[in-house]
Amino acid sequence: xxxxxxxxxxxxxxxxxxxxxxxxxxxxxxxxxxxxxxxxxxxxxxxxxxxxxxxxxxxxxxxxxxxxxxxxxxxxxxxxxxxxxxxxxxxxxxxxxxxxxxxxxxxxx
Amino acid sequence: xxxxxxxxxxxxxxxxxxxxxxxxxxxxxxxxxxxxxxxxxxxxxxxxxxxxxxxxxxxxxxxxxxxxxxxxxxxxxxxxxxxxxxxxxxxxxxxxxxxxxxxxxxxxxxxxxxxxxxxxxxxxxxxxxxxxxxxxxxxxxxxxxxxxxxxxxxxxxxxxxxxxxxxxxxxxxxxxxxxxxxxxxxxxxxxxxxxxxxxxxxxxxxxxxxxxxxxxxxxxxxxxxxxxxxxxxxxxxxxxxxxxxxxxxxxxxxxxxxxxxxxxx
Ligand SMILES: Nc1ncnc2c1ncn2[C@@H]1O[C@H](COP(=O)(O)OP(=O)(O)OP(=O)(O)O)[C@@H](O)[C@H]1O
Ligand SMILES: [Mg+2]
Numbered sequence: 001x002x003x004x005x006x007x008x009x010x011x012x013x014x015x016x017x018x019x020x021x022x023x024x025x026x027x028x029x030x031x032x033x034x035x036x037x038x039x040x041x042x043x044x045x046x047x048x049x050x051x052x053x054x055x056x057x058x059x060x061x062x063x064x065x066x067x068x069x070x071x072x073x074x075x076x077x078x079x080x081x082x083x084x085x086x087x088x089x090x091x092x093x094x095x096x097x098x099x100x101x102x103x104x105x106x107x108x109x
Numbered sequence: 110x111x112x113x114x115x116x117x118x119x120x121x122x123x124x125x126x127x128x129x130x131x132x133x134x135x136x137x138x139x140x141x142x143x144x145x146x147x148x149x150x151x152x153x154x155x156x157x158x159x160x161x162x163x164x165x166x167x168x169x170x171x172x173x174x175x176x177x178x179x180x181x182x183x184x185x186x187x188x189x190x191x192x193x194x195x196x197x198x199x200x201x202x203x204x205x206x207x208x209x210x211x212x213x214x215x216x217x218x219x220x221x222x223x224x225x226x227x228x229x230x231x232x233x234x235x236x237x238x239x240x241x242x243x244x245x246x247x248x249x250x251x252x253x254x255x256x257x258x259x260x261x262x263x264x265x266x267x268x269x270x271x272x273x274x275x276x277x278x279x280x281x282x283x284x285x286x287x288x289x290x291x292x293x294x295x296x297x298x299x300x301x302x303x304x305x306x307x308x309x310x311x312x313x314x315x316x317x318x319x320x321x322x323x324x325x326x327x328x329x330x331x332x333x334x335x336x337x338x339x340x341x342x343x344x345x346x347x348x349x350x351x352x353x354x355x356x357x358x359x360x361x362x363x364x365x366x367x368x369x370x371x372x373x374x
Contacts, residue, residue, distance in 0.1 A: 010243070010277070010280070011162075012238065012239055012242040012243075013159060013161070013162030013163075013194045013197065014161065014162055015242070016162065016166070016190055016194075017161070017162040017165040017166055017169075020165075020166060020169050020187065020190075021165070021169060024169065024173060024178070031242070033242055033243040033244060033280050033281070034243075034280055034281075036281075037244070037281065057277060057278055057280060058280060058281075084158070103158075103161065104157060104158060104160070104161035105161065106164070106165070106168075
């Protein structure tokens with residue numbers, strides 16, 4: 001079965017880049033422009049993995065992680081948290097992500 | 110401080126005044142250097158960020174082409190995305206160039222005949238993909254034609270910043286861009302259905318590097334967009350105000366002379 005990955009980032013360029021990499025790897029990729037839209041897609045499409053930007057308007061990465069933890073259907077879904085800020089500045093506000101990715105990144109990562 | 114006996118008191122005063130003047134100049138220079146350093150840091154960041162998707166997409170395209178994996182349709186799709194990311198990059202660089210020109214007093218308007226209605230339609234067009242991604246739809250309200258003489262690049266920069274803010278701060282909502290004819294004046298408006306801007310923040314957001322979102326930063330951007338807009342509008346002898354829109358959101362209203370003094374002479 002095709003694995004589904006959700007990318008939540010307000011910057012279209014970043015979302016499209018991750019989309020391109022993962023589509024080439026054979027994943028089905030969905031994108032959302034902010035946390036609110038991201039959660040709506042999670043409820044409907046049940047992604048296997050989420051790439052989540054920290055800085056976003058409407059609902060940021062920390063808000064999304066908290067909402068995910070409260071919901072049984074999203075609680076166990078691994079999250080790759082992305083930010084241009086160093087991890088220690090972001091981590092204290094963000095419960096339960098799996099991996100941290102510092103922006104800007106290169107696709108070899 | 111003590112001075113030799115034979116020195117007249119005026120000389121001491123003059124020396125003291127000169128010293129004071131040097132101290133003041135020194136303080137000003139320190140401030141100017143600090144401002145320049147901030148600007149360089151901002152510029153570097155602003156120019157590096159949009160490069161990530163460009164370099165990434167090109168690397169990906171190269172790898173796929175080497176492996177002979179892409180159809181020509183896929184190649185075209187990817188190249189179009191790269192093209193769009195480049196346009197975005199050029200816009201950001203243009204903003205920074207304006208900041209530098211305005212700060213150093215080297216900014217000059219280049220007035221030429223142009224149609225404001227066409228300019229609105231064309232600028233909105235460049236946002237099609239970005240708006241689709243953030244779920245915004247545009248409404249354009251312009252007369253068939255609205256000719257005048259303006260600095261086209263400055264107008265584009267103004268509209269561009271106001272529209273990108275609307276998409277960024279009021280996603281998933283409609284955005285209305287309008288232009289109206291008031292004879293010797295024209296009025297440009299960008300209206301969104303976002304959170305609006307509190308009365309306390311309304312003046313502050315036009316300052317350089319000021320952002321309404323505060324220390325608990327949630328958005329990318331450096332707070333120079335509206336400063337540049339304000340400076341360009343002032344250079345064109347116009348005005349800009351922001352208000353709460355009826356039914357929620359903000360409305361930015363730019364009023365500009367249609368033919369400026371320089372043009373008439
Ligand atoms: N349409 C809008 N709705 C709500 N808030 C806005 C809107 N436009 C601007 N703001 C607020 O005003 C601040 C300053 O805007 P400005 O465009 O100058 O900078 P920016 O968008 O933060 O960064 P950039 O330099 O990338 O444009 C923003 O940070 C935001 O808080
Ligand atoms: Mg802006």
